[in-house]
Amino acid sequence: MQVKVNKQxxxxxxxxxxxxxxxxxxxxxxxxxxxxxxxxxxGACTVHVNGKAVRSCATSMKDVAGQAVTTIEGLSPDGNHxxxxxxxxxxxxxxxxxxxxxxxxxxxxxxENKKPSDEEIKSTMAGNICRCGCYQRIFAAVKAASKxx
Amino acid sequence: xKSFKNTIIxxxxxxxxxxxxxxxxxxxxxxxxxxxDAVAGQNAAxxxxxxAGGMPGGAVWDPRVFVSIATDGTVSIITHRSEMGTGSxxxxxxxxxxxxxxxxxxxxxxxxxGDEQKYGNQDTDGSRSIRHFIQPMRACGAAARQMLExxxxxxxxxxxxxxxxxxxxxxxxxxxxKMGYGELAAAAAALPTPELKRVTLKDPSEFRYIxxxxxxxxxxxxxxxxxxxxxxxxxVPGMVYAVVARPPVVGGKVKSFDAAAAMKVPGVLxxxxxxxxxxxxxxxxxxxxxxxxxxxxxxxxxxxxxxVTWNDGPNADYDSDxxxxxxxxxxxxxxxxxxxxxxxxxxxxxAKKVIEREYYxxxxxxxxxxxxxxxxxxxxxxxxxxxxVQSPGGTRGDVAGAMGMKEADVTxxxxxxxxxxxxxxxxxxxxxxxxxxxxxxxxxxKVVWTREDDIQHGFYHSVSYQHVTAGLDANNxxxxxxxxxxxxxxxxxxxxxxxxxxxxxxxLGLIDTPFNVPNLRLETGEAxxxxxxxxxxxxxxxxxxxxxxxxxxxxxxxxxxxxxxxxLEMIGPARIVDPRxxxxxxxxxxxxxxxxxxxxxxxxxRVVERAAKEAGWGRKLPxxxxxxxxxxxxxxxxxxxxxxxxxxxxxTVSVPRVDTAIDAGFIVNPERVRxxxxxxxxxxxxxxxxxxxTFKNGRxxxxxxxxxxxxxxxxxxxxVRTHIIANGIEVPSSGVGEPGVPPFAPAFxxxxxxxxxxxxxxxxxxxxxxx
Numbered sequence: 030m031q032v033k034v035n036k037q038x039x040x041x042x043x044x045x046x047x048x049x050x051x052x053x054x055x056x057x058x059x060x061x062x063x064x065x066x067x068x069x070x071x072g073a074c075t076v077h078v079n080g081k082a083v084r085s086c087a088t089s090m091k092d093v094a095g096q097a098v099t100t101i102e103g104l105s106p107d108g109n110h111x112x113x114x115x116x117x118x119x120x121x122x123x124x125x126x127x128x129x130x131x132x133x134x135x136x137x138x139x140x141e142n143k144k145p146s147d148e149e150i151k152s153t154m155a156g157n158i159c160r161c162g163c164y165q166r167i168f169a170a171v172k173a174a175s176k177x178x
Numbered sequence: 179x180k181s182f183k184n185t186i187i188x189x190x191x192x193x194x195x196x197x198x199x200x201x202x203x204x205x206x207x208x209x210x211x212x213x214x215d216a217v218a219g220q221n222a223a224x225x226x227x228x229x230a231g232g233m234p235g236g237a238v239w240d241p242r243v244f245v246s247i248a249t250d251g252t253v254s255i256i257t258h259r260s261e262m263g264t265g266s267x268x269x270x271x272x273x274x275x276x277x278x279x280x281x282x283x284x285x286x287x288x289x290x291x292g293d294e295q296k297y298g299n300q301d302t303d304g305s306r307s308i309r310h311f312i313q314p315m316r317a318c319g320a321a322a323r324q325m326l327e328x329x330x331x332x333x334x335x336x337x338x339x340x341x342x343x344x345x346x347x348x349x350x351x352x353x354x355x356k357m358g359y360g361e362l363a364a365a366a367a368a369l370p371t372p373e374l375k376r377v378t379l380k381d382p383s384e385f386r387y388i389x390x391x392x393x394x395x396x397x398x399x400x401x402x403x404x405x406x407x408x409x410x411x412x413x414v415p416g417m418v419y420a421v422v423a424r425p426p427v428v429g430g431k432v433k434s435f436d437a438a439a440a441m442k443v444p445g446v447l448x449x450x451x452x453x454x455x456x457x458x459x460x461x462x463x464x465x466x467x468x469x470x471x472x473x474x475x476x477x478x479x480x481x482x483x484x485x486v487t488w489n490d491g492p493n494a495d496y497d498s499d500x501x502x503x504x505x506x507x508x509x510x511x512x513x514x515x516x517x518x519x520x521x522x523x524x525x526x527x528x529a530k531k532v533i534e535r536e537y538y539x540x541x542x543x544x545x546x547x548x549x550x551x552x553x554x555x556x557x558x559x560x561x562x563x564x565x566x567v568q569s570p571g572g573t574r575g576d577v578a579g580a581m582g583m584k585e586a587d588v589t590x591x592x593x594x595x596x597x598x599x600x601x602x603x604x605x606x607x608x609x610x611x612x613x614x615x616x617x618x619x620x621x622x623x624k625v626v627w628t629r630e631d632d633i634q635h636g637f638y639h640s641v642s643y644q645h646v647t648a649g650l651d652a653n654n655x656x657x658x659x660x661x662x663x664x665x666x667x668x669x670x671x672x673x674x675x676x677x678x679x680x681x682x683x684x685x686l687g688l689i690d691t692p693f694n695v696p697n698l699r700l701e702t703g704e705a706x707x708x709x710x711x712x713x714x715x716x717x718x719x720x721x722x723x724x725x726x727x728x729x730x731x732x733x734x735x736x737x738x739x740x741x742x743x744x745x746l747e748m749i750g751p752a753r754i755v756d757p758r759x760x761x762x763x764x765x766x767x768x769x770x771x772x773x774x775x776x777x778x779x780x781x782x783x784r785v786v787e788r789a790a791k792e793a794g795w796g797r798k799l800p801x802x803x804x805x806x807x808x809x810x811x812x813x814x815x816x817x818x819x820x821x822x823x824x825x826x827x828x829x830t831v832s833v834p835r836v837d838t839a840i841d842a843g844f845i846v847n848p849e850r851v852r853x854x855x856x857x858x859x860x861x862x863x864x865x866x867x868x869x870x871x872t873f874k875n876g877r878x879x880x881x882x883x884x885x886x887x888x889x890x891x892x893x894x895x896x897x898v899r900t901h902i903i904a905n906g907i908e909v910p911s912s913g914v915g916e917p918g919v920p921p922f923a924p925a926f927x928x929x930x931x932x933x934x935x936x937x938x939x940x941x942x943x944x945x946x947x948x949x
Contacts, residue, residue, distance in 0.1 A: 044475065048475065051474050060410075063410070063411075063548070063596070067629055068629075070882060070883040071547070073547060108402060113402045117394065117398055120395075122401045123265075124263030126406075126408055128401050157890075157891070158883060159860075160544075160861070161597060162860025164891040
């Protein structure tokens with residue numbers, strides 16, 4: 030099967046049931062997509078498939094055949110997507126582990142909804158857990174990026 | 179780094195090449211750092227003793243160990259503590275850079291491998307990084323600055339007094355000519371390291387970065403671009419992947435398994451049994467059966483096929499409900515007296531009113547966003563490990579022990595840690611990787627823990643039952659206070675189970691009870707350990723503070739007093755409380771000297787007053803809202819929190835606002851102090867509302883974030899306001915990573931009481947308000 034990852038065409042011939050996350054991490058070395066729970070409960074593995082946020086740990090390879098996958102590494106060539114800039118301006122991260130998933134979720138929200146309300150930001154970001162507790166800054170960064178966009 | 183000639187200090191990766199060149203060596207201080215008058219020309223007030231020297235490896239100050247300068251001017255600074263989110267990887271090198279007048283934009287941070295003899299203690303826990311290392315790191319930077327200045331003075335043939343370092347240059351003041359640090363590096367390297375006595379620290383008015391909060395964490399850009407590397411992300415050439423089926427009951431052993439079925443899964447390479455270690459097992463792996471494969475997915479599928487059966491052993495009877503009842507029974511009986519003042523029995527007998535209350539907090543789990551992981555390569559008599567460990571030095575020793583090697587033959591590379599909170603102080607996962615790589619004949623093996631592995635095979639925050647009795651006299655004064663604490667000890671990992679809290683655990687916010695009550699007795703009751711107990715961010719401070727601060731609020735309610743005023747009355751006047759006089763057991767002050775870090779009720783009062791003032795204590799609140807307050811000295815820091823809750827008709831509680839006042843002595847990085855306080859509120863709210871690990875038939879009943887619920891965005895604590903008590907450099911820096919947690923839960927339940935009249939004595943809150 031074929032899959033496009035960060036604009037590059039890839040051929041995959043392994044187990045079609047393998048979650049996209051393990052393909053990205055173990056086979057392509059795209060470790061910005063993090064392993065957090067394996068069952069779609071924490072959002073650390075969030076990537077975009079055709080511009081929409083999906084949990085790559087709960088998406089099998091057969092489900093992305095012929096699709097375009099974007100990972101945190103492909104979000105912006107220079108790391109200056111508005112949401113990445115907002116993240117730095119708000120000093121969001123502590124340990125940083127969940128942050129690529131948070132950023133990908135926030136970026137997908139802004140593709141879908143350029144001016145999300147406070148409640149829409151919270152309900153969309155609620156699928157992404159941060160144990161360090163950066164939530165108030167995550168919220169502030171998504172909100173700031175939405176003003177920028 | 180071009181070559182050693184270009185550096186003033188050895189590059190860590192080339193230390194063997196440079197051996198001998200740096201024979202001047204570092205000064206290892208055995209007991210304390212910067213005793214008074216150790217540094218010439220300094221204000222004695224900013225020198226103080228810490229407990230750094232009492233830790234393995236002690237404190238090392240040596241600019242040749244921590245700093246190197248390349249000819250292009252790049253200053254490399256070693257960070258020897260693990261980064262798990264507190265910011266120490268940035269804050270300590272920032273202090274070095276400030277003292278050496280380095281331009282932060284030209285600084286590169288290099289993570290030290292585990293080597294405590296060389297770098298000093300690396301146990302990144304106990305909220306110690308700034309507390310123990312701000313002074314040695316400042317001294318390293320200042321010494322490097324003096325060497326650069328001296329090199330320039332020699333080059334220009336001018337007196338030392340005419341040169342001064344400024345922002346990556348040394349300037350000749352009379353003429354204005356200057357030389358860059360890169361240009362001076364080789365000459366400075368050739369000079370002897372100044373004696374500590376001749377090292378002149380900056381006056382705080384000259385700080386560029388220390389205390390300013392103007393330096394962003396060094397990994398910020400990598401984190402936001404997905405380039406930051408954690409142990410789960412490490413890949414080395416030829417690496418294979420392993421997952422382990424571990425005994426569900428601590429102390430259990432493998433009875434049978436189907437290796438052939440696992441081997442049938444495409445990609446599976448080998449099935450290996452890992453032996454169990456009898457208790458006390460320290461951080462040895464639990465044992466079990468490992469499946470090694472070409473990728474993680476194949477290893478996971480192979481593990482599913484194993485069909486392991488277990489001999490559970492004696493801990494199979496661990497049942498949280500039964501255990502709670504046993505702890506309650508023990509909390510109602512006289513226990514071991516740990517601190518005793520006056521005559522509690524007589525005072526209670528003569529009291530006008532006696533009030534008894536009990537509080538319960540279940541086991542909790544760290545659930546770091548990065549589940550544990552490690553890569554190891556054990557070949558040719560050497561071991562190399564890459565791991566997300568809080569304890570690089572301890573891990574090195576444990577791997578050496580398990581492999582039968584000398585520590586010199588073991589390298590522990592420290593990755594970033596995707597959260598730590600105490601879980602990653604225990605290196606069982608790194609030991610698993612080393613055992614499996616050896617079994618694979620030296621092939622590098624990555625051990626991946628899944629979330630289920632993490633939640634079911636943790637080192638759990640201890641369950642606890644607290645029984646507090648207070649006696650009131652005819653004037654409604656509290657004349658007796660008896661606090662019995664019952665909780666299995668984490669010392670059971672290291673020694674035969676002491677079956678009660680140890681000195682270390684009592685020191686976590688019980689033995690230093692600051693209340694101004696004439697008759698006071700602190701006791702411990704028996705509780706056996708039936709699982710692996712581990713320290714969790716702020717450890718036993720959580721139950722101790724919950725009981726004490728809830729009880730104070732209950733007494734205030736009983737007497738119709740304002741909870742904040744009554745709390746201040748319980749604390750009493752500003753004074754030094756000295757538990758050394760009245761303890762009957764060993765006393766522990768977070769490993770630091772009482773002289774430097776006493777129990778100062780003046781500082782305790784000040785954070786209470788500050789938090790109350792900032793929160794607008796007593797202001798009119800909307801219907802369904804309530805405010806609660808709590809305070810705790812922990813990790814030598816004073817924190818008071820005011821929580822405002824809003825309870826809706828169906829009993830759902832949100833937290834619209836939190837005001838936290840923190841007095842952590844001199845603040846090195848206020849921006850990261852704020853992030854720690856915000857994070858502590860979120861973790862505190864998780865503890866108060868959701869987190870609970872329970873056991874049935876010896877097995878953990880939770881497995882992932884579906885049944886081990888933690889706080890999500892929008893569920894409260896989104897408006898945390900941090901109020902930092904400003905202190906001069908003469909006030910010793912104390913802990914920050916942990917102290918925000920303990921006061922949160924009681925402030926929250928006190929607020930729930932204010933809003934609803936319902937007193938929560940069993941955590942987590944769960945559905946108690948909707949029932």
